[in-house]
Amino acid sequence: MTWTKKDLLGLEYLSREEIELVLATADSFKEVSTREIKKVPALRGKTVVNLFYEPSTRTRTSFEVAAKRLSADVINIATETSSVKKGETLIDTGKNIQALKADVIVMRHNYSGAAAMLARSLEISVVNAGDGWHEHPTQALLDIFTLKEKLGRIAGLKVTIVGDIAHSRVARSNTWGLTKLGAKVTVCAPNMLIPPAIEQMGVSVCSEIDKALSDADAVNVLRMQFERDEQNAFPKQLEYFKNFGITAERLEKAKKDIVVMHPGPINRGIEMSSEVADGKNSVILEQVTNGIAVRMAVLFLVAQAAERNNAKNTD
Amino acid sequence: MKEKTQILDKDTISRSLMRIAHEILERNKGIQDICLVGIRNRGAYLAKRLAECIKQIEGSSPLVGILDITLYRDDLTLISTQPVVHKTEIDFDLDDKNVVLVDDVLYTGRTIRAAMDALIDLGRPKTIQLAVLVDRGHRELPIRPDFVGKNIPTAKNETVELRLEECDGKDEAVIIEK
Numbered sequence: 093m094t095w096t097k098k099d100l101l102g103l104e105y106l107s108r109e110e111i112e113l114v115l116a117t118a119d120s121f122k123e124v125s126t127r128e129i130k131k132v133p134a135l136r137g138k139t140v141v142n143l144f145y146e147p148s149t150r151t152r153t154s155f156e157v158a159a160k161r162l163s164a165d166v167i168n169i170a171t172e173t174s175s176v177k178k179g180e181t182l183i184d185t186g187k188n189i190q191a192l193k194a195d196v197i198v199m200r201h202n203y204s205g206a207a208a209m210l211a212r213s214l215e216i217s218v219v220n221a222g223d224g225w226h227e228h229p230t231q232a233l234l235d236i237f238t239l240k241e242k243l244g245r246i247a248g249l250k251v252t253i254v255g256d257i258a259h260s261r262v263a264r265s266n267t268w269g270l271t272k273l274g275a276k277v278t279v280c281a282p283n284m285l286i287p288p289a290i291e292q293m294g295v296s297v298c299s300e301i302d303k304a305l306s307d308a309d310a311v312n313v314l315r316m317q318f319e320r321d322e323q324n325a326f327p328k329q330l331e332y333f334k335n336f337g338i339t340a341e342r343l344e345k346a347k348k349d350i351v352v353m354h355p356g357p358i359n360r361g362i363e364m365s366s367e368v369a370d371g372k373n374s375v376i377l378e379q380v381t382n383g384i385a386v387r388m389a390v391l392f393l394v395a396q397a398a399e400r401n402n403a404k405n406t407d
Numbered sequence: 408m409k410e411k412t413q414i415l416d417k418d419t420i421s422r423s424l425m426r427i428a429h430e431i432l433e434r435n436k437g438i439q440d441i442c443l444v445g446i447r448n449r450g451a452y453l454a455k456r457l458a459e460c461i462k463q464i465e466g467s468s469p470l471v472g473i474l475d476i477t478l479y480r481d482d483l484t485l486i487s488t489q490p491v492v493h494k495t496e497i498d499f500d501l502d503d504k505n506v507v508l509v510d511d512v513l514y515t516g517r518t519i520r521a522a523m524d525a526l527i528d529l530g531r532p533k534t535i536q537l538a539v540l541v542d543r544g545h546r547e548l549p550i551r552p553d554f555v556g557k558n559i560p561t562a563k564n565e566t567v568e569l570r571l572e573e574c575d576g577k578d579e580a581v582i583i584e585k
Contacts, residue, residue: 093491113491120475120492129528134478162478392492 102227117389135162158387232265247274255314280304415580423556428460472497479521501530516550
């Protein structure tokens with residue numbers, strides 16, 4: 093299996109084999125972070141630009157740490173302080189970064205499809221770090237990596253995703269990835285947060301949390317993004333916690349070793365109780381650690397593929 | 408591509424390894440502070456076999472680690488197929504150890520250069536020594552082996568392929584003409 097894509101835009105566009113290659117490569121990279129000198133020279137001389145149109149601390153930091161552990165140089169562009177404020181278009185910004193001879197752009201954007209559009213206009217690699225409600229591929233890859241590490245396999249697992257499914261790129265990427273690898277996905281949320289026709293993605297829908305947890309091997313709890321609720325469509329916070337919050341009492345009725353995941357940042361007392369977040373089923377901090385290995389793998393694979401493509405074109 | 412000659416068979420390989428094991432012990436005056444680090448893939452199997460030989464001689468086995476040098480290669484973009492990154496498995500401290508790097512075939516020396524970079528990122532060995540089963544010449548870097556199974560002069564258009572039971576089903580080394 094050879095990786096040939098210069099970009100990572102979403103898990104919808106990857107084959108099962110490609111997803112497995114990223115996971116296997118990440119598994120090899122994990123060891124690097126346990127060394128005293130946490131660095132290998134694989135991307136020495138390469139430049140990675142973090143281009144974030146939405147605020148992000150953990151994803152941006154994770155990509156930055158990953159790039160630095162591969163010996164790449166990292167430049168962070170926060171768009172609030174850049175020419176984007178002066179009206180520069182996304183493609184112009186991208187072409188300028190390409191003209192600086194950067195090698196990879198890691199982009200988060202509030203519009204779905206922005207990463208794909210940028211990737212089409214550029215020869216350098218684009219890694220989607222979240223585009224609107226569309227996809228957040230590296231988050232799903234690290235979720236799947238963590239699950240596989242904990243439970244030894246993905247095929248045949250029952251995974252429940254709880255929370256704002258309608259507006260969640262994490263839910264969409266996880267669904268693509270998990271179903272391609274043979275897991276059964278159930279989504280659980282208040283009806284107004286379930287997008288129409290979600291079943292076509294191959295998931296089951298359940299609006300009762302206890303039922304959705306009853307035979308699940310893992311539960312991925314999404315963050316309720318109350319700051320994005322402009323239309324007042326969300327239930328009130330306490331009401332949500334009462335009906336959908338993951339608590340120790342609810343977990344008692346689930347499988348004993350159910351894996352509890354959360355992409356962070358956690359709203360304690362809204363999506364889950366502190367007892368669960370810090371409890372023995374929680375793998376939330378392991379997800380953060382694994383995120384570095386997964387992002388190292390992604391940066392390594394796309395940078396290699398782009399260089400290979402360029403070599404072919406100049407031959 | 409055609410196979411020209413078999414240069415090592417099962418028996419000569421195991422005799423060579425036993426001799427190298429004796430030489431390693433002689434050079435280092437025993438087993439203390441020695442560790443063997445095999446370079447993936449075949450060097451890793453050879454390191455395990457050498458450790459077995461040493462155990463037969465000394466009664467105890469030295470530490471054995473596995474090194475993956477993919478991330479340290481200088482030709483990542485030149486080779487046609489993308490190499491898969493595997494794990495480095497060295498779960499002991501390299502500081503002040505006499506490290507014996509083990510590889511199957513020594514050719515340009517570039518693999519060994521990469522392996523030494525990787526080792527030094529992991530710790531500060533007292534010495535690094537090199538054991539190879541076949542030295543086929545044509546060095547491009549100032550690197551020489553300390554322990555050699557067999558010196559085999561080759562032409563540039565030939566390659567030497569070592570096959571091992573662990574991964575290829577049988578033990579032999581052959582010269583292949585391109």
